[in-house]
Amino acid sequence: MSGDGTGRAVLFDVDGTLVDTTYLHTVAWWEALRQAGRRVPMSVIHRTIGMGSDQLLARFLGEDRDPEEAAAVSAAHHTLYAEYWPRLAPLDKAAELLRACADRGWTVVLASSARGDELEAMRRAVGADEAVTAATSSDDVEASKPAPDLVRSALDQARATPDRAVFVGDTVWDVAACERAGVPCVGVLSGGITRRELEEAGAAEVYENPADLLAHLDASLLARHSRGG
Incomplete structure (x- = not known):
């Protein structure tokens, strides 16, 4: 895809969509919260993965949270999660x-709620940077998913309008952000969220994982959308 505003863009979440990190984040947040004296079940934490850390901390520490406690929990999560980076x-x-996607002429942009250094670690794990036109992270926006800022930033990077893009993600937060940005979302189950949850949130299609989407790529919404279908 040319990236000149005349082609089609495919925007990808990364955590849980391209890299198997959802449960690593769950464990890291669980331990970081435990260190702060906050006992939150992993099953509850898992349902928040895909939000930006600002949104997650507001949920678990409260809207009136102590900024120092929030910063300490966030730093602890980052340190704990970073231990996994060499093994992602x-x-x-x-x-x-x-x-x-790139071979079909679609502009590929990554749109992750992760911090910039976390996104770089995941990009190294995937090892397909030659196919990626651009990437945006939580460092680049004021509000993370489920706010639409990341999706809109990815659209800007792709030089595409919402009607000329499709997003691929694994959480209801991806779907919510896409709905607010006016971009259709294709879901994958690789982050541990159920098909029913993704469909009820508004996902246009749902696939098991990247391999399943790849196997059906030319019949998927990505291909139909690129043809204007």
Whole structure:
């Protein structure tokens, strides 16, 4: 895709969509909160993964949270999660999916609620940067998912309008952000959120994982949308 505003863009979430990190984040947040004396079940934390850390901390520490406590929990999560960076594993066929999209002429942009350094670690794990036109992270926006800022930033990076883009993500927060930005969202189940939850949130299609989407790519919304269908 040319990236001149005349082509089509495919925007990808990364955590849980391209890289198998959802449960690593769950454990890291659970331990960071535990260190602060906050006992939150992992099952509850898992449902918040995909939000930006600002949104997650507001949920668990309260809107009137102590800024010092919030900063300490966030720093602890970052330190704990960073221990996994050398061992991060891409989901099956994630790199091939990005390359297949680029080969079809679609502009590929990554849109992650992760911090910039976390996103770089995941990009190294995927190993398909030659297929990626641009990337945006929580460092680049004022509000993270489910706010639409990241999706809009990715659209700007792709030089595309909402009607000429499709987003691929694994959480209801991705779907919510896309709805607010006017971009259709294709869901994947690789982050542990159920098909029913994604569909009820508004996902246009749902696939098992990147490999499943790749196998059906030319019949998917991504391809139909690129043809104006």
